[in-house]
Amino acid sequence: EVQLVESGGGLVQPGGSLRLSCTASGFTFSSYWMHWVRQAPGKGLMWVSPINSDGSVTPYADSVKGRFTISRDNAKNTVYLQMNSLRAEDTAVYYCARGGNYIENPFEYWGQGTLVTVSS
Amino acid sequence: QSALTQPPSASGSPGQSVTISCTGTSSDVGNYNYVSWYQQHPGKAPKLMIYEVNKRPSGVPDRFSGSKSGNTASLTVSGLQAEDEADYYCSSYAGGNKVVFGTGTKVTVL
Numbered sequence: 487e488v489q490l491v492e493s494g495g496g497l498v499q500p501g502g503s504l505r506l507s508c509t510a511s512g513f514t515f516s517s518y519w520m521h522w523v524r525q526a527p528g529k530g531l532m533w534v535s536p537i538n539s540d541g542s543v544t545p546y547a548d549s550v551k552g553r554f555t556i557s558r559d560n561a562k563n564t565v566y567l568q569m570n571s572l573r574a575e576d577t578a579v580y581y582c583a584r585g586g587n588y589i590e591n592p593f594e595y596w597g598q599g600t601l602v603t604v605s606s
Numbered sequence: 607q608s609a610l611t612q613p614p615s616a617s618g619s620p621g622q623s624v625t626i627s628c629t630g631t632s633s634d635v636g637n638y639n640y641v642s643w644y645q646q647h648p649g650k651a652p653k654l655m656i657y658e659v660n661k662r663p664s665g666v667p668d669r670f671s672g673s674k675s676g677n678t679a680s681l682t683v684s685g686l687q688a689e690d691e692a693d694y695y696c697s698s699y700a701g702g703n704k705v706v707f708g709t710g711t712k713v714t715v716l
Contacts, residue, residue: 521705523652523707530609530695530707530708530709530710531644531646531652531695531697531707531710532609532707533697533704533705533706533707536703536705543703545702545703545704547607547704548607581651581652589699589703589705590638590640590699591640591657592640592642592654592657592658592697593642593644593652593654593697594654594657594663596651596652596653597651598651599651
């Protein structure tokens with residue numbers, strides 16, 4: 487059974503940093519693109535960033551470029567999202583999702599999400 | 607990248623059909639057959655319902671179907687059931703290793 491478990495969310499002050507983790511099980515983690523998707527309270531889904539199987543391709547949504555860094559450790563079956571210079575508008579539930587062998591593939595599995603609140 | 611445009615709401619009575627549109631541009635929906643649809647119940651993670659415009663993952667009822675014409679994709683839910691009441695989001699590959707979601711549609715079963 488595929489499982490994705492996010493952790494690391496919490497309350498952080500504007501300008502602060504947070505690192506999210508997503509630990510996967512039930513599939514060959516090193517073969518798949520992984521994605522972070524966020525959802526602000528009461529709002530829609532927003533794609534944040536993906537990472538390819540070996541970590542060499544890491545594009546970002548314009549709104550987080552230069553502030554967020556995605557990475558992965560295939561030995562630990564874990565994908566990370568380092569978030570710096572956080573703003574109030576980054577407040578959201580952050581989901582990790584499993585893609586496929588190509589970036590065009592859909593997000594077939596999702597974690598339960600972790601809430602990040604940016605507030606003073 | 608701008609979000610794909612969906613109607614905020616749609617509704618239908620049990621047993622009826624409802625169709626949700628997802629309008630993008632020639633750079634995303636119109637250029638790729640990589641349109642997906644996700645269902646999200648309150649407080650839950652999204653669930654993949656349709657991928658590559660009109661393909662259903664195993665376990666998704668055949669009441670759910672997808673199509674595309676030009677820059678607009680559509681999701682049709684036939685034979686509406688109470689459990690279909692949820693938010694629905696489209697997404698599309700947008701080239702350049704980018705993905706874009708739709709604005710979301712709340713489906714109400716009357």
